[in-house]
Amino acid sequence: MSGEPFNLAFGDSVFSRIVAVNYYGESVASEGGNGAIIVTVPTPPINLIDNVSVTSAFIIGLKWDAGYSSGGSPVLDYRITYD
Secondary structure, X not given: OOOOOOOOOOOOEEEEOOOOEEOOEEOOOOOOEEEEEOOOOOOOOEEEEEOOOOXXXXXXXXXXXXXXXXXXXXXXXOOOOOO
């Protein structure tokens, strides 16, 4: 890869073209395509509260909202831990 470094935001896609190079020279550029999507881990859920209509001596009911960012890929699951 050559050129200047990118300053892309997470979730941005990179539209790119590729040129093959050998001893005799360079090819023409490939057709353009979406070669990558910048992703990272999601931000944590927000607004965690007790869902009193569900909570009992045997069940803990929780409600939350998704975090501010999925990191560029859909959130597949949530893991709940407790002390």
